[in-house]
Amino acid sequence: MQIPGHIDPVPIPRTVTPRADGRTDLLGLSSPQIGDLLVEAGLDVRQAKLRAKQLFHWIYHHGLTDFAPMTDMAKAMRPWLAERFVIGRPQVIEAQLSTDGTRKWLLRSDDGQDYEMVFIPDDDRGTLCVSSQVGCTLNCRFCFTGTMRLVRNLTPGEIVGQVMLARDALGEWPNGNMASQLDDSDDNSDSDDEAPEYTADGRMLTNIVMMGMGEPLYNFEHVRDALKIVMDGAGLALSKRRITLSTSGVVPMMARASEEIGVNLAVSLHAVTNAVRDEIVPLNRKYAIDELLAACAAYPGANNARRITFEYVMLKGKNDSDEDARELVRLINQYKLPAKVNLIPFNPWPGADYECSSPERIRRFSSIVFGAGISAPIRTPRGRDIMAACGQLKSASERKSRAELDRMAEEKSAALG
Numbered sequence: 001m002q003i004p005g006h007i008d009p010v011p012i013p014r015t016v017t018p019r020a021d022g023r024t025d026l027l028g029l030s031s032p033q034i035g036d037l038l039v040e041a042g043l044d045v046r047q048a049k050l051r052a053k054q055l056f057h058w059i060y061h062h063g064l065t066d067f068a069p070m071t072d073m074a075k076a077m078r079p080w081l082a083e084r085f086v087i088g089r090p091q092v093i094e095a096q097l098s099t100d101g102t103r104k105w106l107l108r109s110d111d112g113q114d115y116e117m118v119f120i121p122d123d124d125r126g127t128l129c130v131s132s133q134v135g136c137t138l139n140c141r142f143c144f145t146g147t148m149r150l151v152r153n154l155t156p157g158e159i160v161g162q163v164m165l166a167r168d169a170l171g172e173w174p175n176g177n178m179a180s181q182l183d184d185s186d187d188n189s190d191s192d193d194e195a196p197e198y199t200a201d202g203r204m205l206t207n208i209v210m211m212g213m214g215e216p217l218y219n220f221e222h223v224r225d226a227l228k229i230v231m232d233g234a235g236l237a238l239s240k241r242r243i244t245l246s247t248s249g250v251v252p253m254m255a256r257a258s259e260e261i262g263v264n265l266a267v268s269l270h271a272v273t274n275a276v277r278d279e280i281v282p283l284n285r286k287y288a289i290d291e292l293l294a295a296c297a298a299y300p301g302a303n304n305a306r307r308i309t310f311e312y313v314m315l316k317g318k319n320d321s322d323e324d325a326r327e328l329v330r331l332i333n334q335y336k337l338p339a340k341v342n343l344i345p346f347n348p349w350p351g352a353d354y355e356c357s358s359p360e361r362i363r364r365f366s367s368i369v370f371g372a373g374i375s376a377p378i379r380t381p382r383g384r385d386i387m388a389a390c391g392q393l394k395s396a397s398e399r400k401s402r403a404e405l406d407r408m409a410e411e412k413s414a415a416l417g
């Protein structure tokens, strides 16, 4: 049944915008997909498969955006590739740096849509918060992104492109030699060139969270395809244990997410009664708390070593009482969930209906949950000064376009007046 309100997915097909120069962008394509393109371009199947494997490694493992330095590729093949293909990146419109080291990038797609990604450095890790949609349909009441209209789903290239761009910005591509990893000997190649071996140690980007703009499970196929590239050992090679997908509770997709992606799960719970959750996470009107927690209990792969994270935003007088904390413990125990609770002090944004709970209230809530043997750390807000904190993402262009709309409305009424 369709429930009134913005809680159903709005499928917005995205056809790849053809490039003016007629070349095809390989960013976001898997090795078999690259192989298919090479066959279409005239290579025989065996040759295409081998070249696709090499290209995949150069693109996603080494971060190359140019064919010329692909040293194990026949010399004549490199200009042939460059005539037909490109290896793109999302366009960076603005890069901001917070006083706490958090970085936010405003990105633009080739059809002019803006979206954001955020990098949060910590002592022992660096987390990239990746967007899955331009805008969001779900309208969670505490979330700035939710006030944006949904424009469209991001493509696999635009999703994986965020990780590539972060590695570019952090200077984290290995300058390694792939020859040892591919069974290819090509007389025309210069793969014997000296190249240092790749080492993964000391990287800044260690973790990925699908918690940026959008509901990832409403863009399931693209998110899955992008994360498969991110996890591929011949590519970006990030372990699935270092990737977390956050959902507001799209129950029918959760089992599929486990089977086809298999990363860690985070659930935006934010309330322990349906009355409150209906208000702050409207998707609850479709998939209520009991149904959601039952789906979490059935989430394959969840165990004490891979606990489900429950995100809980602390809203003053709304969901932050001692009773709420005790009910949270009761629910987690009732469903026997291997769980961790992340308490998120509400990050304010212009026009928000809520206030953040007091630090004492948050500490008290945390201690009740901890007291029941469930980890409930309080997340330190990051990047608030650049509107990069949790729930604050909304593209600057959208903010501008609203202002522009207001200006246009004023001009129109002045003209009519």
Ligand code: SF4
Pocket: 136, 137, 138, 139, 140, 143, 144, 145, 146, 147, 212, 213, 214, 215, 248, 268, 391
């Ligand atoms: S919290 Fe996530 S799902 Fe909810 S409106 Fe914001 S971006 Fe969308």
